[in-house]
Amino acid sequence: MAEKPTIDRAVRDFIWNVVEIHSQIEEIHKSWAELLGLTEPQWLILMAIDELDQGSGVSGIAVASKLRIHPAFVTNQTKKLEATQFLVREPSPDDARFVQMSLTEKARAEISKLSSKREALNSALLEGLDQASLDYLNKRLTSIAKNSRLASQKLSTGAL
Structure with missing residues (x-):
């Protein structure tokens, strides 16, 4: 019978650790976004596009699914990112009703400028692993x- 309280405590500890990690990573994302003059959701959208794009762009639905957010929010924010020249939105070659998005060279250059800071952060974040x-x-x-x-x-x- 002592097993159940031990597992329950371990699960609660795990959940609180995840909450703490999520909170800290959210602050990190906010910092990266601010360095580029973006909001945190816009930064995450750029990171999702960068992660998902295999060379032909990525759909808003794929980005929304990756980030677990509503596709309409992705559409709204990607229009703003397009206006700032961080991404390009083009009709899908398969179905013109849908849009494929890709990062611009400007976005890639700005993200690249952060690479040494991101490497240092990753080292600090994963120290000991x-x-x-x-x-x-x-x-x-x-x-x-x-x-x-x-x-x-x-x-x-x-x-x-």
């Missing part, structure tokens, strides 16, 4: 993310 430890951690976090999506779905449908 070698590549094998980081790979192990990322595999476990991927599993927890998948399980949390399933648990959330079960809770919202009344299965839990």
Whole structure:
């Protein structure tokens, strides 16, 4: 019977650690955004486009899905980013009703200027973790993310 309280405590500790990490990473994103004269959501949209673009642009739906935000918000913000020349929005070659987005050279240059600071930050953030430890951690976090999506779905449908 002592097992349940120990697991419950470990889960609560894990959740509070995730909350703390999320809060700190949010502050980091705000700082990066401010350096480019952007809002935090705009910075995250640029990072998602950079991550997802395989050379032919990326859809707003893919960006919204990656960031877990509403596609209309992505559309609104990407229009603003286009006005500041941080990204290009072009009709999809497959279906002109949809837009494909890519970072501009200006955006890539501005992001590149931050690379040494980002490398230093990453080193500080992950101090004490070698590549094998980081790979192990990322595999476990991927599993927890998948399980949390399933648990959330079960809770919202009344299965839990």
